[in-house]
Amino acid sequence: MMIRVDGFHIPGFQGETYTRTVGSTEVLLPKLTADDISRASDHLLGKGREILKSYSTDDLAEIFGMAADFWQHDSDLKMEIVVAISDLTGLSRLVVCHSISVEQGNSSSTDILAAMDRDLGSHNCLDRFCHDPNLNGKTRAYGPRLTSAVLTANVPGLSYLPMVRALMVKSPLIAKLASNEPIFGPAWLKAVAAIEPPLADCVALCQWQGSNEALQKAMFEPAEVAILYGGEQTCRTLREAIGPHKKIIEHGHKIGLLLIGSEGLGDIAAAKDLAGRIALDVAMFDQRACVAPQIVYVEKNSAVSSLELTALIEKALIDLEKDFPPSAMSVDTGASLAMERNIALFESAQHENMELFARSTATLIHEKDAHFNTVLPTRFLRVCPVDSLNDVVDILRPFSNYLQNVGIEANDERLADLADKLGAIGVSRVTSPGLMHRPSMRWKHDGISTFSDLVRWIDIELEV
């Protein structure tokens, strides 16, 4: 049976549409002109802004919290979207389902308001003037008249995040959805509109294939801020298109890493538990997310060796295949992985401490020494032995632009010391292995204060 889903949401759009079919999914897509996008922007700047002004941040957080709750439970819409995302991205249905639940599980109204309070002092300053104890006066914040965004795909559920952030600061959003998975955004908005219909008029989610300067210009021009997701080249091109005078909040591609101290490898039982947690961080989102680890640095001279840990992670990854079935692998990806495995096997024959573990879809390379080298994200880890976790800081320093999440297994004292050193070179979140895959809404994503970067302020100072 075919599933028909929307690959756009543009209030008042009357233009032509077409369908793209992948597997059992038919995606309805718009044939957009720059005028269509300008009309949508006008609508957002007029009606959209007025609607948002009528809500308090507490109201909005409650609505988005209800939407998050909706996505954590079974429903016809959720099942339809899970099947469709699986068709479009190749991810297995169970992985899509887990990914959506994890993403939305971090987005209760309490989470949203706490994230705002971390950034802004008080979320209420978006509703009215609030007393600021550090000011001897009152302060109030305003979101952009219009926010634009280029959204990412392949991490199911993620496209809702810029919508929440913009709408919470009462800024309408116009965004380009990812080409290969343009459906979660519109579906999330449908769920929101079912709870609070007027909010459907506050967002326009557009879609076009490839780059199109005219459409891009029409989208960016009326917006005060642009939120960008993408690789280095994509972000560079978009920055040039946006020009120098607009605020840009950029989330480039990042890498997740694990640092395992000897205290986490005291005995086999502890190592097995650790391996299971690491495997979960890899299998969630099928290693496609920035939070997923790619390299594991392991302290030498632990009771359980780095080689033994590697074998345990391999087993844990295989065991997880039942609950987190791997993506269907294309011949292209398979061939690329085959080349990676082949050279690792060849090199492991030349070096005593190097070993390849490749079974089913799990690929682990126990490296002969420690270095920084990414992997093909197909449930693939490099395990690097190090004399001390402190040595890793120097290895990572040249790659600070790419650092983000680090899972550390070490005692509290060492964790705090390492976190300080890692923070200084660009890491923006430290957590335990097994929790890498579930950053909270409250985390300052990529080290950015995502709400305060969106707003501007007015202060009332009547006393000196």
Add this chain to the structure above:
Amino acid sequence: MPMPATPDKKELIAKISSYINDESCADFNSLACQLFAYQFEHIPLARAYFEKCGVSPGSLERFTAIPPIGLNIFKRYELFDESSCLKTFRTSGTSGKGRGSSCFAADDLELMRLAILVNAKATLFADQQKTRFMMLVPSPLDAPDIIMAHGMAQIAEEWATEPAFYAISKGAFLGPEAVAYLQKCIADQAPVTIIGGSFGFVNFIDKVAPDLGSLPLPLGSRVLDAGGFKGRSRELTRADFLTMMADFFHLPAEQCLNLYGLTELGSQFYSRGHDAKKPPHWTRVRICHPLTLEEVADGGEGIALLYDLTNVARPLAILTDDLGRRLGSGFEISGRASGSAPRGCSLSLEEIR
């Protein structure tokens, strides 16, 4: 099982040469197993790998069990027996991952020459007709480390009625001279063989077609292209390419041959018109599932695994990153693995390497 005596290189090359000349005089599997035994003994890096894979001459019964060596490995390591290297060919490095190299001793070059000529006689010159030659590839003097330039020059020496005309000289394309050469062939009604990179043909025709319309080549003419279009500014399907040859040179599809070859191999694989490629009898091509390396069913897609008996001093079993389809006893190549996998916001191999 007792370890078979390792054959020496001279003896092996003699056996393989005889087999290339006459398929009935030996058996592919037996020669491949003997060659494996030689390489196990004489290519130390490969031996360590074979041992790691648990395969030795004593345990090997079928050539399909030889652990293949991936093309990426040639970019990092020199895999060669202890012979004295006379000639090193290099890959173009267009994939951006470094250049692979391939060493040949004098006897390896002789064996390759034999394979090239026997193969060309059976395919490109199956009609046994000598022709004039125009090359859209550089001469071996201009490009001494490009294996295609070397091989094509050997074919021209054997099959050309007069010295080949090279339309690429010192990196420059001699467009007007190339047109004049072909017009002379037409005026003389002398059949011509044009050899070049697939994109070289398209470039040539794009440049001259607006003025000339077409250049109907004399009967008996033929073209041989190699390389395909991946990563080029224009990508043509095989059918598009053949249409272009028909429109511009007035050549029927059966006079248009395509060649698939690698710097790491001494042998090449030809196809004619729309047909599949047929491996010459001293080679085997298996289109395999990329992770299990088991051969796919007829019609299935996979990764190309090549076995070549002319690779004596270099490993005979090569795992390519070329994607192909198994078509009966032949195959076709559809492209090259991208080296990437679907991802979201995770950092990729390409962004770091």
